[in-house]
Amino acid sequence: MFFKSIDASDYVKTDEKNFELLDGIVEKIGEQNVVQVVTNNGSNYVLADIGKLPLIQKTIKSAISLVSFTYSHSSTLSMLRPFTNGKELVRHVVTRFATSFLSLERLYEKKENLRRMFTSDEWVKNKLSREAKGRETIKIVIRPSF
Structure with a gap:
């Protein structure tokens, strides 16, 4: 039987907080009545496996390059802040894999x-637009697969 769902998005997901x-x-409920507890922590392992696929690795590498250059x-x-309405490109969460995927979503x-x-x-007037890393960043952003 399903008993309860908890929105834990405002909590840092540590073992201690999960236990609490x-x-x-x-x-x-009573300890004797609990057969199984299901949480979504396993989703991070799924993301880790997906992150090993070559196309996903390439995508994450491009995103890291873009974000690193920009920041x-x-x-x-x-220049970025007005174009994103003040939203950051990087969304940090507890695991590196989830951070990558949430940041990809923001991009x-x-x-x-x-x-x-x-x-x-x-941007065109900015001297960085003529540097190698600036030109590489432009290539990432304008390619159809971005």
């Missing part, structure tokens, strides 16, 4: 805005 949340429910330079970072959400930014007059 589950312990109260087990106490309420490494104050001029690109200050996907903002891809048109990123394309506009890296093809804007402001």
Whole structure:
């Protein structure tokens, strides 16, 4: 029987917090009545396996390159904020794999805005647009598979 669902998105998912949340429910039901507890922690292992696929690795590598370049330079970072309505490209969560996939999701959400930014007059006038890493970043953003 399903007993309860808990939205734990506001919690840092540590073993201690998971135990605290589950312990109260087990106490309420009675330990002898609990056969199995199911959590979504296994999803991180699925993401880790998916992250090993060559196409996914390539995608994550491109995303890291784009984000690293953007966040490494104050001029690109200050240019970014108006194009993303102040939203950051990187979404940190407890596991590295989930961070990668949530950040990919954010890049996907903002891809048109990123394309506009890296093809804007402001970007073209920026000296970074003529440097090798700047040109590589533009290639990432404008390619159809981005």
